[in-house]
Amino acid sequence: MSTPRPVLVVDFGAQYAQLIARRVREAKVYSEIVPHSMPVAEMLAKDPAAIILSGGPASVYAPGAPQVDAKLFDAGVPVFGICYGFQAMARALGGTVAHTGDREYGGTVLATRPDASVLLRDLPGEVSVWMSHGDCVTEAPPGFAVTAGTTVTPVAAFEDVAGRRAGVQFHPEVAHTAHGQEMLTRFLYDIAGIEPTWTMGNIIDDQVAAIREQVGEKEVICALSGGVDSAVAAALVHKAVGDQLTCVFVDHGLLRAGEAEQVEQDYVAATGIKLKVVDAADRFLGALAGVTDPEEKRKIIGREFIRVFEVAAREVAAAGDVEFLVQGTLYPDVVESGGGTGTANIKSHHNVGGLPDDLRFSLVEPLRTLFKDEVRQLGLSLGLPEAMVWRHPFPGPGLAIRIIGAVSSDRLELLRAADLIAREELTAAGLDRSVWQFPVVLLADVRSVGVQGDGRTYGHPIVLRPVSSEDAMTADWSRLPYDVIARISTRITNEVPEVNRVVLDVTSKPPGTIEWE
Ligand code: XMP
Numbered sequence: 001m002s003t004p005r006p007v008l009v010v011d012f013g014a015q016y017a018q019l020i021a022r023r024v025r026e027a028k029v030y031s032e033i034v035p036h037s038m039p040v041a042e043m044l045a046k047d048p049a050a051i052i053l054s055g056g057p058a059s060v061y062a063p064g065a066p067q068v069d070a071k072l073f074d075a076g077v078p079v080f081g082i083c084y085g086f087q088a089m090a091r092a093l094g095g096t097v098a099h100t101g102d103r104e105y106g107g108t109v110l111a112t113r114p115d116a117s118v119l120l121r122d123l124p125g126e127v128s129v130w131m132s133h134g135d136c137v138t139e140a141p142p143g144f145a146v147t148a149g150t151t152v153t154p155v156a157a158f159e160d161v162a163g164r165r166a167g168v169q170f171h172p173e174v175a176h177t178a179h180g181q182e183m184l185t186r187f188l189y190d191i192a193g194i195e196p197t198w199t200m201g202n203i204i205d206d207q208v209a210a211i212r213e214q215v216g217e218k219e220v221i222c223a224l225s226g227g228v229d230s231a232v233a234a235a236l237v238h239k240a241v242g243d244q245l246t247c248v249f250v251d252h253g254l255l256r257a258g259e260a261e262q263v264e265q266d267y268v269a270a271t272g273i274k275l276k277v278v279d280a281a282d283r284f285l286g287a288l289a290g291v292t293d294p295e296e297k298r299k300i301i302g303r304e305f306i307r308v309f310e311v312a313a314r315e316v317a318a319a320g321d322v323e324f325l326v327q328g329t330l331y332p333d334v335v336e337s338g339g340g341t342g343t344a345n346i347k348s349h350h351n352v353g354g355l356p357d358d359l360r361f362s363l364v365e366p367l368r369t370l371f372k373d374e375v376r377q378l379g380l381s382l383g384l385p386e387a388m389v390w391r392h393p394f395p396g397p398g399l400a401i402r403i404i405g406a407v408s409s410d411r412l413e414l415l416r417a418a419d420l421i422a423r424e425e426l427t428a429a430g431l432d433r434s435v436w437q438f439p440v441v442l443l444a445d446v447r448s449v450g451v452q453g454d455g456r457t458y459g460h461p462i463v464l465r466p467v468s469s470e471d472a473m474t475a476d477w478s479r480l481p482y483d484v485i486a487r488i489s490t491r492i493t494n495e496v497p498e499v500n501r502v503v504l505d506v507t508s509k510p511p512g513t514i515e516w517e
Contacts, residue, residue: 003206003369004197005049006032007188012056012066012084018332018471020054020082020173020184022371027185028196032369033335036066043072050078050164050192053085055171059135060087060097068092073165078192080184081167083133089167090158093141100138102152104131107176110148110156117147119159119166119186129156129170129177136169164191200381203374204236207366211240214364215324221316221361222326223309224249224267224275225396226259229328229367231267231388232379236366237326238273239382245326246274248312250305253281253412254398257420266385276316280308288400288407292445294517297407301397306355313359325361329368330375332471392437393472401517405444414496415442418462421491426466429484436469438478441516442499450500452493459500462492467514475509 007024009031011017017033024031034043036056043051051072057065068088073079081089087097108131112120120127127148137155140146144165148157159166166187172180188194215237222234224247238245251260268275287300316322355361367375379389399415400407419440426432441463450457464485469475489502505512 004030004202005047006030007050007052007192007194008043008046008048009033009052009054010036010038010043010085012036012054012088014055014057014084016055016082016171016173018335018371020052022373023173023181023184024052024188025198025371025374026181027188028198029188029194030198030369040069040071040075044075044077048077049194050080050188053079053081053089053167055083055085055132056088057084059099060084060091061099061135076164078164078187079167080165080187080191082173083169083171086167086169087133087135087137089165090137090139090141090155093144093165095137095141095144095155095158096139097135098138099134100136100152102136103134104150104152106131108150108152108170110150110170112148112157113146116145117157117159118161118190119157119168119183120147121186121190123179123182127178129168129172129180130174131170133169159191161191164193166191200377203370203378204239204381207236208240211237211364211366215241215244218244218324219316219320219322220245220324220326220364221313221322222247224263226255226263226388226391227328227394228372228375228379228389228391229330230326231263231328231384232375232382233326233328233365233367234273235271235379235382235384237364238271243274246276246316246322248276248278248309248316250278250280250308250312252284252301252305252398253409254284254301254400254407256394256399256423257416262385262388267388270383270385276312278308278312280304283308285407285409290406292406294401297400298397301400310355310359313355317359323362324364326364326366328375329365330372331368331370332372334368390432392432392435394437395515401515402439402441403444404441404446404516411442411444414460414498415440415462417496418442418492418499421495422464422488425484425488425491426480429481431480431484434468435466435478435480436472436475437467437514439463439465439467439515441465448501450493452500457500459498461501461503462496462499463503463505463516464488465505465514465516467509469509469514472514475514477504477506477508 009017009021021031021033070092091097110127110129114120114123136153140158144158144160146155156169172183224230249263376389403411422440443461447458466478467475468478
């Protein structure tokens with residue numbers, strides 16, 4: 001694939017590497033994450049435009065703390081050290097790192113010397129930055145100018161512009177650091193001399209060329225789930241090879257109100273994609289009848305999906321020479337499964353890897369280098385409906401795991417109605433993008449007493465679970481305005497029969513998960 005020269009973000013094991021890589025991309029520069037265990041020769045073989053050493057463990061002196069191989073600095077590649085990477089860089093180049101016993105965590109005021117710095121040029125003399133460290137650099141390496149400090153940390157930023165190297169003790173990648181993105185950008189453009197060429201137009205052109213080269217004249221198939229990733233992946237493949245692509249949408253009847261129509265009508269209208277719809281709702285409902293255990297539900301849904309998809313894929317294959325299957329694998333999946341190359345990380349509920357031998361496909365994964373926010377921008381650039389591009393993450397097993405208890409068509413209908421109200425009110429309040437996800441859950445086996453109209457009722461509770469998150473690994477409950485929650489609650493109890501109570505989940509993750517199941 002024709003990707004540009006990468007900025008390598010060396011991951012020292014903390015959670016910051018992905019964030020740094022995303023910020024570099026925001027500066028329109030292509031980035032890749034590599035483990036700190038990768039030998040320097042292998043990093044250099046990637047022909048990097050620059051290398052960024054990320055944050056990591058608290059101390060460069062900790063037993064087993066990863067060090068930086070000094071060979072990294074001999075290759076003439078621009079280097080930027082952040083936090084732990086800053087200390088590791090100082091140490092490798094002959095500076096001094098000391099255990100001062102003074103820790104700095106959280107917001108700290110940085111005193112800068114903008115006139116003496118390229119990295120901090122034009123910034124205010126005092127900047128609020130995010131710190132998280134125990135040790136500190138007390139002496140910069142020879143040839144480096146010290147350009148900022150705090151009351152605790154004498155050397156909080158240094159640079160050697162001629163040598164195209166710089167470093168900072170704080171975290172420029174986090175939102176709590178003022179002007180952080182400007183600093184990163186200064187490093188990339190003004191110290192490393194990199195051009196901002198990672199733009200949507202170039203990404204599309206590169207991917208279209210790569211897909212054409214991979215697929216040639218062969219036919220391609222893609223399973224659409226209604227989610228953003230498969231929708232964007234398919235649209236990109238369609239742009240590359242047109243009607244050589246056939247999409248299959250297995251409607252398992254577990255989507256939310258309007259979502260199947262969004263795929264079948266709006267998406268097809270926007271892309272002109274050839275779509276085969278399989279209405280399998282009754283089949284899934286039959287297989288799920290009476291099942292209450294969430295893992296059992298997942299297994300059944302996964303199994304039925306394969307069976308239905310297999311039949312559809314055979315029909316498509318019978319019509320042409322289908323050799324390829326599109327997967328919407330994203331870059332975080334690739335990084336987390338530990339591989340740059342390696343095999344695809346296929347989600348279990350869409351486990352098309354379970355297809356029989358005569359239906360094995362080669363994978364086309366056009367989103368493998370992209371982060372979620374880039375996939376969304378790509379979707380918009382390709383003309384996909386906004387509602388689809390900005391859809392919140394939604395679990396493959398759908399509403400089946402948001403009904404606590406057995407799934408039935410009545411219960412699905414009830415949950416769909418409550419969920420639609422929550423979505424409508426969230427949208428009306430302009431808050432769609434301030435929550436990560438907003439599961440609405442039906443406690444189908446719980447009843448409680450209420451009073452509605454003139455009568456006593458014995459109905460079900462609905463749980464509202466709005467959460468904010470960066471990546472679904474951890475989450476916090478969203479502090480939605482009370483009036484929005486009140487409107488949702490009033491409308492649900494008024495408009496949805498058999499629901500007489502609405503409760504708000506105020507648990508973070510951990511200890512709670514996002515879904516109730
Ligand atoms: P939890 O509930 O584990 O969810 O905090 C984390 C994220 O994963 C989604 N999720 C699923 N996605 N199949 C999926 O495709 C599943 O079985 C599944 N279970 C949870 C959940 O919506 C959240 O975004």
